[in-house]
Amino acid sequence: MKPYYEHKGITIYHGDCREILPGLPRRDDDLVVTDPPYGIGFVHRGGGGCLARSSIFGGVSVIGDEKPFDPSLVLEFYKWAVLWGANHYASRLPDASSWFIWDKREGMCENDQADCEMAWSNVGGPARLKRHYWNGMLKASESGERRVHPTQKPVAIMLWCICKAAALGTVIDPYCGSGSTLIAAKSHGNAAIGIEIEEKYCEIAAKRLSQEVFSFE
Numbered sequence: 177m178k179p180y181y182e183h184k185g186i187t188i189y190h191g192d193c194r195e196i197l198p199g200l201p202r203r204d205d206d207l208v209v210t211d212p213p214y215g216i217g218f219v220h221r222g223g224g225g226c227l228a229r230s231s232i233f234g235g236v237s238v239i240g241d242e243k244p245f246d247p248s249l250v251l252e253f254y255k256w257a258v259l260w261g262a263n264h265y266a267s268r269l270p271d272a273s274s275w276f277i278w279d280k281r282e283g284m285c286e287n288d289q290a291d292c293e294m295a296w297s298n299v300g301g302p303a304r305l306k307r308h309y310w311n312g313m314l315k316a317s318e319s320g321e322r323r324v325h326p327t328q329k330p331v332a333i334m335l336w337c338i339c340k341a342a343a344l345g346t347v348i349d350p351y352c353g354s355g356s357t358l359i360a361a362k363s364h365g366n367a368a369i370g371i372e373i374e375e376k377y378c379e380i381a382a383k384r385l386s387q388e389v390f391s392f393e
Contacts (some may be wrong), residue, residue, distance in 0.1 A: 193350035205345035211240035262296030355381025
């Protein structure tokens with residue numbers, strides 16, 4: 177497999193993770209941190225809510241989100257994982273106590289999006305909560321930076337996951353999108369591998385990784 181991008185321990189592969197994951201090297205201390213398609217048929221609508229939302233992604237769908245997500249694809253290959261959106265497919269996951277909860281509102285008004293997002297984790301320990309405001313153009317981090325993916329996660333949230341999981345090995349993101357997980361891993365000093373099925377997002381992730389300074393705090 178020829179990487180789309182490779183630099184200083186960070187690698188991106190363009191393709192279907194179902195085909196690429198089986199061929200990757202693995203260690204017991206590797207950690208998957210990913211925000212996969214949840215199987216909810218997501219299509220970004222743009223506009224609306226008590227605060228205006230950007231319509232740049234209006235009508236944009238997520239590849240693979242039209243069918244239920246099967247987490248066994250990840251858990252078959254890797255011992256440790258943090259899987260975002262797992263409340264949508266929890267019935268297909270083992271019981272776990274160490275859920276990660278991201279409070280996106282920090283007490284601000286509700287809109288028609290979720291107040292929080294949840295990630296299933298098997299890294300051990302109690303459930304953890306991170307308050308980090310992220311609502312359209314109003315963001316606690318990456319201020320002034322335009323979103324480049326319809327379901328983009330803050331780098332700060334992915335870094336929080338990596339830190340809480342005490343990641344020692346390679347961080348794997350089989351659905352890396354615009355590369356937030358890879359940037360977080362790079363800042364934490366981990367090697368990382370991302371896989372993305374849409375080439376335009378591979379290009380975006382590579383450009384973001386080429387920056388020497390990240391404004392995610």
